[in-house]
Amino acid sequence: MIDDIKGQERGRGRPRRGEGHDRDALLAVALACFAENGFKNTSLRMIATRAGVDVALISYHYGSKLGLWTEVITSVGDDSLARLKGFVVECEELEDSQRLSRMTAKIVDMISERPQFAQLLVGEIIAAEDDARSDIIQTRLVEPMLSVLLPFLRSIRGDEKPPLDEVLMVISSFAMAGLVVSTGQFLARLTPVARSDAGLQSAVSTLMQRILKA
Structure with missing residues (x-):
């Protein structure tokens, strides 16, 4: 039961333990998405799908779409x-x-x-x-x-x-x-x-x- 609760808490924004974060690869995908679609028409989910990562990982490391764009x-x-x-x-x-x-x-x-x-x-x-x-x-x-x-x-x-x-x-x-x-x-x-x-x-x-x- 305690493990279930911890798992739920971890799921609220923090990436799963062991998930890799290839910063350069993610930023390259984000750059391509922002260039092709513009800031307004790009979503974190779009970037995450194209990069092959969980969207929660992006939110955890960069906070928001603006945070990722700024990076x-x-x-x-x-x-x-x-x-x-x-x-x-x-x-x-x-x-x-x-x-x-x-x-x-x-x-x-x-x-x-x-x-x-x-x-x-x-x-x-x-x-x-x-x-x-x-x-x-x-x-x-x-x-x-x-x-x-x-x-x-x-x-x-x-x-x-x-x-x-x-x-x-x-x-x-x-x-x-x-x-x-x-x-x-x-x-x-x-x-x-x-x-x-x-x-x-x-x-x-x-x-x-x-x-x-x-």
């Missing part, structure tokens, strides 16, 4: 920030004329590795459905990346004043890159350059350089 943004944001810092160090060894082209190529490669993340961000920013999620994107992703990229761009430019707002230039270049990369399959219908991943990434890198030099 997706934070996880990719932390990884992207660490990689950006590494790109800056790598570019320091190059001539000034090569630094921007190397940086944009690295950034486009990074974006291309996670096209669904770009799709998620574009959808969230366009919809602007929720201030809380917008705040999370701003504080955990955009602002930390700007804190790395703006000093890098200024180091290349020196005392030369940019003709356009620096933040607008960076955000526009990332938005363009993310949109193009995440719609590459459709663009392949319209232009030969999009029929090759390498060709598309090279073209996007060139466009990104032009925006950042504007």
Whole structure:
């Protein structure tokens, strides 16, 4: 009887003992679901079914759908920030004329590795459905990346004043890159350059350089 009661208590939100929690795999599934369906049309049960886990496990570890969505943004944001810092160090060894082209190529490669993340961000920013999620994107992703990229761009430019707002230039270049990369399959219908991943990434890198030099 006592064991039955304990089992019932455990069932109210806590995963069964022995249930594994593959964080990276779960976050990858959650990212795909949020990108494909949007936040409102994605449920924890949908994610759990696709990931092959009990929905109670997700609730136990992340609390809510917003908690899981936040973990997706934070996880990719932390990884992207660490990689950006590494790109800056790598570019320091190059001539000034090569630094921007190397940086944009690295950034486009990074974006291309996670096209669904770009799709998620574009959808969230366009919809602007929720201030809380917008705040999370701003504080955990955009602002930390700007804190790395703006000093890098200024180091290349020196005392030369940019003709356009620096933040607008960076955000526009990332938005363009993310949109193009995440719609590459459709663009392949319209232009030969999009029929090759390498060709598309090279073209996007060139466009990104032009925006950042504007």
